[in-house]
Structure formats: C-alpha cells, structure tokens
Amino acid sequence: MEELYVIIPVSKFKDAKTRLSPFLSQNERENLLKSMLKDVVGYLKNFIENILIVSNDEDVLIYAKELGAVPLKENENSDLNLGLKQSMEFLMDKCKKVLIIPSDIPLISHSNIKNIIDSSKSHDFIISPSRGGGTNSLIIKPLAIEMVFGDYSFFKHYKNAVKNDLNPIIYDSFFLSLDVNTIEDLGEILLHGKGTNTEKYLKSLDIKVDSIHGAERLKVFR
Template structure:
C-alpha cells in the first residue's frame, strides 16, 4: 500500500528556541533546509505517492519557499496548501477528513511527517510504511509525535491531538479506538531539531541540506575534554550584524 504524505511547515519565525545562537534569518533558512531533507527522503521512497505541505505562511513566504526548494526535482507530486488561521490539529484533522471522504482512499495510507527531521532517509520511511497496523505512531525524544501512519478504520476515526507531550495523547486515542497500533522507536525519526543542543546530532549524523547549511554559516562540532560542543568559526561578523538588526527591531 502506498501513502500520501502530509508535512506541516512554518517558515516565518521558525525554530525560535535556537535564538540567539542563530539569527532569525538563519533559523528560517535552516527550517527550509530541513524541509528539503524531508522532501528528498519522501521523493526517493517508492511507497510515497504524493506530498502535501500544510503551511500557515502567507503568499510571499510560499513564493520564496517554492523558489528555495525548486532544485529538488521531486519525483512525485508536491502540493502546497495554505492553512492560515488554523492550528496544527485543525489543519491535520481537516486534511484527514478530506482524504477519507475521497473515492479510493482505502488504497492509500495517510502519512503525517514533521518537517524538522533532517536525519531520515527513504529507507527509514520504507521501513515505517511496511508496518500493517491501522495506526503507527513514532515518538520524538521529548514526548512529541514525529510521524503518524493511518490506514483502514483509522482513516475515519482517528483525531489528531498535537500538543507538547502529544505521543501520550495519541496513544490514548489509539487505545480508545481499539484499533491495531504500533509504536515505532527510531533514532532518526525521533531526532527533531528544536533546541541548540540538537544541532550537535544534526552535524554529527546529517549528510543533507541542513547539515551543509550549518557548516556553510560556520557552525561546527568541537570536542573539548571529551564533551561535544558547538562552535562558530566563520562568518561571525555577518551573524553578529544580523543579531544587532533583530535587537534593534525588538527595541522599536
């Protein structure tokens, strides 16, 4: 069974917890690079039939995003859907209802994948989509839910419950429905990039657009007394200039 993938994404003001290590412009660019890593993995996965990006960004951000990912040469259809005014749960529940109401939906899985998982590959996605349970949940390392696969009865019964510790909410939802469920633990799926320390894993294990971008702006991993830490070795002046611009905006 092939899957249709749905990827929630926000460019504007992305990854605020990486401030002040990265400037606003750098955080937004990193978010796009991580999205490109995820889209590349999806595009090379034979089990993925199409991808839909659900975004709350406006038309100008959408235009910029399209330009920034134009070099991917996606092998499968890529659709952008603007969901301004909707929260994550509302957007996903609406997408699921539209999907389940469509003729022939039972031939596909509904696959939700977060956009900040730069370590996943097509092989990891294929492994996930091979499971047969109606509900497959993939936890993040801080209690989030980084991926969900729905099929069968779950397409018409499941309700998304994203909040800070969403994996518990989604497990409870699955138990309430009484449908076959699997919890899939995976380092690569669980490694979402939200905090500064997460960049160490990205630079250590990442080989895609996001890791390359960090190195481009001078962010590296250094070993000091047996501990890994982040350092900025190049383009520091440009980074400091961007930070001063942001501070000036805050004062205004």
C-alpha cells in the first residue's frame, strides 16, 4: 500500500474560470486552466508519483493522461464533494492518506509540497486555507471526514477534524493560498510565478500588471 496519493478535482474545461470571462475568452480560460494544472502536477511529480485527477469532462481526463496522472471519471450527477468521496473510495485499498489539491494554485512551490509531505509522516490531518476562507490543500486518511468544499470550507473542515479528534495542523502559505479567480489574481501570477507555465501563458496573451495605490492593489491590463 502506498503512503500517499494526490487527488486533484478538475471542472470542465469549457466552464473554466467564468469569473474571468470579462477579461479572457472561453478558449483563453480553458488554456489558463490547462497551464495551471500542468504547473500543479509538475511540482507534485517531483515528490509524489501517484496523482489522481477526477473530473466529469472527457477532455480533462485525456489531458490528465498526457500529464502522467491517473484519470477517474466522476459518476453521473456528481459534484465536487461527491467526486472527492468517490476518489477516496477508489483509493481506500491503495494508500494510507490522500492529499487533496485544487487545480488552480500555480504558485505552489517545492518547499510547500515538501513541508506538507514531511508533516504528514507524523500528523493525520493537515489543512491549508485559501485567501477567501476555502481549502487549498488537505491531507487526511481516506473518508476520515465528510468533504464540504465550497464557501468557507477551511473552517468547516477544521471544525469537523476537531469534532473527530483528528488534531488538525494548519499549514499557511501565501503562495499556496492563492487560487486564481479574479483579474487581480492574474497579476499575482505575473509578479510571483516566474518560470511557471501559467506565467508564460499570461505573457503570451500580452497581459501586464502595474502596482497601484487605490481600492485594488494591482492593475492588470492588456
């Protein structure tokens, strides 16, 4: 039995990052998600060979194979949390713990992954928050708690861990907390994501960023 498997849930490419639709076309948003997923899988592959990508999109599952990951087709009428439950049921007899990571955190670093994996050797529940109160990484034993990804899931997962005496450990990192949802997030990638596939793709679209002093910290334009 393997010590650790990674689970990456991925939405349909055609539905990728709709909040960016005023700024990026559908095709650009699809390619953005592909770039981010390639970055995330690439970093993880340096530490963990076993990566499962779960989706109900055949195009995503084909791309998962291209990245060297194991594709898992979601059941009909599923959603994010049901897909994660299905993934953990699939992995129950294959690994001791799972690391759940979203597809849209291209700033994740080697040190982030190493620190989380090292901590998992002595802790059964490690959680990282997103900037908006979501969950951007989670290490647990399969099906140890119910998955409640969505609004403010960090607090819900943490509360459930405490309730089940799992002694939750928080791993907090700026780079790990940045999931890409807004135009300003694209600016953070341009500033901090040097050398990533995502940064290179944004530059290929001639997207630029300036620091400003106003209601928003960054001005992103093309």
